[in-house]
Amino acid sequence: MPVKGFMERIKSDEVVLVAEGYLFEFERRGYLKAGSFVPEVVLDFPNRVRELHEEFVHAGSDVVQAFTYYGHREKMRLIGKEHLLEKLNINALKIAREVADETGTLMAGNICNTTLYQKDDPKLLEETKSIFKEQIEWAVEYGADLIIAETFLDYGEAEVALDCIKQYGKGIPSVINIAPSAIDTTCDGVPFDVACKRLEDRGADVVGLNCSRGPATMIPLMRKIREMCKGPICALPVPYRTTPEQPMMQSLVDPDTNLMAFPENLPAFQCSRYQVREFAQQCKEIGIEVVGLCCGNASHYMREVAEVYGRKPPASKYSTDMSLHYMYGSKPHFSKYYTQNYKTYYKSKTED
Structure with missing residues (x-):
């Protein structure tokens, strides 16, 4: 049976569930280095990548996201493996496409912040565009159903990413997500709701926020974005207990050491399943069309999200039943x- 397309689902008022969080999960499992955060696991242990794709689908994700996050030219140069750039991206896309085909789900290509972008530096701006261009073209070649562009701290870089998808993506739908920092604007001074509205007006199919903030400090921003934007919006927080005083995972301070918890001690701030369930219920109430979790995500969380939306993924067979204890x-x-x-x-x- 043909798989229902991404925008077709959105237009028929379906909520699309997206499992992210590959970076942190592979670091936790011992297959990825914190610090550089480059997805070398795609080259070193491709079967592990396939298994995590399958695990997230088993838990309820509608989308298999190719693990090309931070697998771009600048990050590969940082670890001295730029010569493996194309191989990493193609392998990641092939694995994701195969799993999506086998499970009847959608496959997403993925681009992200380049770590290079500076709006007033023409050379770096061209390098940013080049990084986006090659990853987008690979995603198109290997059959992506949509492209998720994400974790942009500057509105300007998100705009460049969208323009590149429109130019090189051959009509593939775009999801453009900004990473909300500790202040209520992008690093280049645009309020998050305004930034999302500008991206929507510029032609993004879906706009929203991902990463950085936990559910408690992202949801208030999503309410503003819902009021501002007429089209579909996306929420992909990190599952950590952020607060107004410590609004993003990089703000969290480990009380035992008085040091920044990011990245090694973040598990001390992990959300409970009940809090993830509450987040999904809030997304449902707000009317958010693309919902999931980012860094720190795990399969048991995705099952909670899926079940809030009335889904019964295969993992629901093993949902808690304390009457059997x-x-x-x-x-x-x-x-x-x-x-x-x-x-x-x-x-x-x-x-x-």
Whole structure:
């Protein structure tokens, strides 16, 4: 059966669920270096990449995103492997396309902040455009259904990315996401809702925010974007417990060390499943059309998001059912001995 297209889903009022977070998950598993954050795992352990794609789809993602994030020319140059640039991108796209075809999902190409962009430097601006151009052209060649361009700190770089997708993407739908910093504007001074509206008016198919902020500090921004933008919008926060005082994951301070938690001690601030569920419910209430999670994401979180939207992905077969627990369960055949002893112990402790 033909797979329903990305914009076709959007126009028929479907919510598209997107699992991101490959970078942090592979670092956690020991296949990627924190610091450079280059997706060498695509070359070194391609089967691991395939497995994580499959795992995210199993948990409810509608999109298989090719792992080309930070796999661009400047990042590859940084680690002395620029000669492997094309191989990495093509391998990542092929793996993602194969998994998408096998699972009946969409495949997304991916471009991101170049770490080079400076609006007043013509040379760096041309290098930025060149980085986008080659990754977009590879994504087109290997059958991407959409291109997600993301984690832009400057509105200007997001605009350049959109223009390049329009020029080289051969009509592929675009999702353009800005990374919201600790202040309520981009680094070049544009409020996030205004930036998204400008990108929408410029021809982006979907606009929104990804990365940096957790659900608690991204949702207020998404409400403003919903009010400003008439077209589809996207929310892909990091699943960390950010606060108004520490609004982004890079702001979080580890209370045990008084040091920045990013990146090694971020697990201390991981959201609960209940908080992820609440985030998905808020997205549903706001009317956000593209929903998911970014750095720090894991399959159990995606299942929570999917189930809020009434989905029953294969992973739902293993959703929690505490009625089956030998001690806390409610089934008649479970041992009353353990349950009664636990309750007695708990009662005595609370009375103390």
